Amino acid sequence: MYNPSENxxxxxxxxxxxxxxxxxxxxxxxxxxxxxxxxxxxxxxxLLRTAFDNGITxxxxxxxxxxxYGEAERNFGIHMERDWRPYRDELVISTKAGYDMWKGPYGxxxxxxxxxxxxxxxxxxxxLDYVDIFYHHRPDxxxxxxxxxxxLHDIVRSGKALYVGISNYNAEQAEIAIKTLKNMGxxxxxxxxxxxxxxxxxxxxxxxxxxxxxxxxIAFSPLAGGVLxxxxxxxxxxxxxxxxxxxxxxxxxxxxxxxxxxxKLNELAGKRGQTMAQMALAWILRTENITSxxxxxxxxxxxxxxxxxxxxxxxxxxxxxxxxxxxxx
Ligand SMILES: NC(=O)c1ccc[n+]([C@@H]2O[C@H](COP(=O)([O-])OP(=O)(O)OC[C@H]3O[C@@H](n4cnc5c(N)ncnc54)[C@H](OP(=O)(O)O)[C@@H]3O)[C@@H](O)[C@H]2O)c1
Numbered sequence: 001m002y003n004p005s006e007n008x009x010x011x012x013x014x015x016x017x018x019x020x021x022x023x024x025x026x027x028x029x030x031x032x033x034x035x036x037x038x039x040x041x042x043x044x045x046x047l048l049r050t051a052f053d054n055g056i057t058x059x060x061x062x063x064x065x066x067x068x069y070g071e072a073e074r075n076f077g078i079h080m081e082r083d084w085r086p087y088r089d090e091l092v093i094s095t096k097a098g099y100d101m102w103k104g105p106y107g108x109x110x111x112x113x114x115x116x117x118x119x120x121x122x123x124x125x126x127x128l129d130y131v132d133i134f135y136h137h138r139p140d141x142x143x144x145x146x147x148x149x150x151x152l153h154d155i156v157r158s159g160k161a162l163y164v165g166i167s168n169y170n171a172e173q174a175e176i177a178i179k180t181l182k183n184m185g186x187x188x189x190x191x192x193x194x195x196x197x198x199x200x201x202x203x204x205x206x207x208x209x210x211x212x213x214x215x216x217x218i219a220f221s222p223l224a225g226g227v228l229x230x231x232x233x234x235x236x237x238x239x240x241x242x243x244x245x246x247x248x249x250x251x252x253x254x255x256x257x258x259x260x261x262x263x264k265l266n267e268l269a270g271k272r273g274q275t276m277a278q279m280a281l282a283w284i285l286r287t288e289n290i291t292s293x294x295x296x297x298x299x300x301x302x303x304x305x306x307x308x309x310x311x312x313x314x315x316x317x318x319x320x321x322x323x324x325x326x327x328x329x
Contacts, residue, residue, distance in 0.1 A: 002083040005053040012055025017291045019214030024292045028058035035072035050300035062096040063118050073125035080127045095122045098137025110140030110148040134161035138168040153184040163189035171205035178213045195219035216291040225249040230276035264326045282313040
């Protein structure tokens, strides 16, 4: 039987998610990798338990996380029964739909038909009555935004999700989505963009739109899948993502140029008395407009390392300028 740490809320920082009543941990855990059928159940369990024992109250899923699609939610349903049922009200659980999930014209994109059916399937797989946050996973240029937002609005009204969010929308698309939903009477809680030292696209207007509209922002892949954790500074180890599960992190995408950048950043992290991963997370959390960083982990020790980000989360102007210089900004 799982007995969570009594001290689990002592060291985590909780940040308000935009203009809402919901607080999210500054570090959240994503189940994109390491929760499918290629990861032992006991490893998954220790990742979730380590996270919660240290105040990480937010677990993020999507319909097609696996492998195979649906498997992370199916496994989470088993974890739910074994560990989490008594702590449901201490957790913020999210899922998404928007990418390919099942065959035929109704298992992808942004139609009402797809979103409604997908959420029902996710709830069954996870053994939940509701999720805390349901996301539209990516913009769909072919479905009228009114239809997608109406589906999100109705999902909140149905009680199957307490809040709704969007992911991978650019600044302009996000602004339209936020306003469309607002006109229906629902506040968009959160946006989930890719944001890290190696991907600063969100700085081109998106973060400002979200701040102006009172929408929270949770940065996904803040460690660029491990590259910004210094995972590849000493070469490609067999247990790294690029080697053991390279579906979305191809070894050839980890170029010498990127490694050289990380090497320089890593030196600065050393001077700051922290690890590369800790500095990469602190750098994202430097602005309060980011509610949370959504990390992945293959080992519990990585979570324990990452939560120590708060030991040095401040940057001097000189350090920020040096980072910009290294990143070529
Ligand atoms: N909305 C979207 O479209 C979208 C897309 C992608 C991700 N996401 C969300 O974001 C979450 C996180 O994505 P991600 O897994 O790519 O995040 P990430 O935090 O950038 O990468 C996680 C990986 O970095 C390595 N790592 C983490 N901490 C480390 C440490 N302290 N030392 C060394 N290595 C460390 C591990 O890789 P190894 O396996 O090499 O150990 C870990 O699996 C996902 O689970 C998902 O919830 C959303």
